[in-house]
Amino acid sequence: MRLSGVGRRYGYGPRGRWVLRDVDLELADGGALVRVEGGNGSGKSTLLRLIAGVDVPTAGTVTGRPATAYVPERFPAELPFTASGYLTRIGRIHGLSGREASRRARHWLARFDVAGHADTPLDRLSKGTCQKVAVAQALLAEPALLVLDEAWTGLDASARRLLDETVLERVAAGGTAVFVDHSPRRAATEATAVYQVAGGRVTALPAPDGGPVATVVRIVAEGDGEPPADLAPHVRGGAREIRLTVPEADCDQALRTLLSADPPWHVRSVTPVAPGDDR
């Protein structure tokens, strides 16, 4: 699949703003795991929507997109379906028979340990369960291209592991996965290609070397207030920019604390570090 000279502008006339420009990008067939990174509001979700085909470029072309499934950053939970009804419909849209779609819906709800919510309307599910449905609708189709926009966010630890393993399995089976994720999970460290979105441009970065999975992460955040008190023992740095080094298991909680502080902190980066590296 190829993006050639792709640009996306939101709005028209003098107020229209190009979020992405001149993006040339080739996604290899046959087992690619592609990580997209960049600062807040840089255009990562815009790029993923264009790759997934749920948005169209203002300029340029996208060609050769295979059968694709997409997990959006925000799942539309207000849809008038139960969890299993929704998954079955998505399966039908992907071309499965009704019986097979229903079987896979039940299968994925069970794998995510939420079979008991099969008949619950989407708008009555907890956020975590809803996110499992959002992920299941993409996995059940077994697409050639899987596009995941922060799909791990909001999942519990075992669901995150299941998603990690499923993504790696699909890539091993020759599929392509493109994802944005702020935490350094296995899928992130095993990426075969990494692209950075900044200043409206998309550039290739060196792929990770496939080293051991990090167990400690460094978070860099910017903000105006005092660092949150419960993170104080982990905080280095000064006034507007702080660095925290935390175990990976505590990373999501630390991010939640930073993002829900008043005023909130802007997370600039989350990167794996070798244990003991305390810069």
Ligand SMILES: Nc1ncnc2c1ncn2[C@@H]1O[C@H](COP(=O)(O)OP(=O)(O)OP(=O)(O)O)[C@@H](O)[C@H]1O
């Ligand atoms: N539908 C839209 N209409 C107008 N502006 C939009 C729309 N979608 C995104 N934008 C703007 O485009 C820019 C890039 O947004 P996008 O969501 O792609 O960035 P992002 O890198 O995914 O951000 P984040 O890390 O915060 O999720 C932002 O300034 C955003 O406000």
